[in-house]
Amino acid sequence: MGNIRITKQFTFETGHALYGYDGKCRNVHGHSYKLSVTVIGSPITDVNHVKLGMVIDFGDLKKIVKEEIVDRFDHATIFNKNTPHVELANELEARGHNVILADYQPTSENMVIDFAKKIKSRLPKNIQLHSLKLQETESSYAEWFAADN
Template sequence: MATIRITKQFSFEAGHALFGYDGKCKNVHGHSYKLGVTVQGEPIKDEDNVKLGMVIDFGDLKKIVKQEIVDKFDHATVFNKNTPHVELAEELQKRGHNIILVEYQPTSENMIQDFAERIMSRLPEHIKLFSLKLQETETSYAEWYASDNL
């Protein structure tokens, strides 16, 4: 039996601000994020299964990631709910803005960990999340590997 990895890429636009940071990212700003999701498993061997030869249907993986990440974070602004940014978040929500309040500083490093947990909770039991790559800019990204997080 061969273990195969497959990857699907996603993109979304989101804003954030890093409270207490000593650089420009303390200001509310946005990114065109790119998210690469790699899962692993064995291709289906059952010849009666319509998904014969697939580890997971790319459409099924897309549905999970869209529901858990893209549909929630696209065109949203992410703030740490434990900072004074919560006041700005409340005002923006009153004006109809899509705001996500999280328990962490919304860096790429923390967001990718959050995304890993969300995706893993939805994958079929026989499929494992192998890695994620969250690209914030053309030259900057964070990576998450299951093997580093056992």
């Protein structure tokens, strides 16, 4: 039996600011992100296995992505920890806000790279992360493909 790709989609709301950027995105703002996670593997062929015919149970994939990405990033504000936004981040945290200080500029491109690392580390050995698509707006998105990395 050959490999099959399956995809699960997720949504979450996240704020960010791009320090040093020369456009509007230097200001704190937010997006309704859509994340598509595609994995690849062979469907289970053991007729005695409870998940016969599945590459991975969509519920298992959901649990991984929810714990690694959605629960952490939904309704959070992400800043690069090496920028003056750290002062704002500390103030927001002191007021009870969910703040993420990342090792990177929080662009869609860098976020999708970070998400790929987090998801790959949790997948079963027989399942590979094929691709991620992080949609920031209706017309703008970043994609990560295992074949490119």
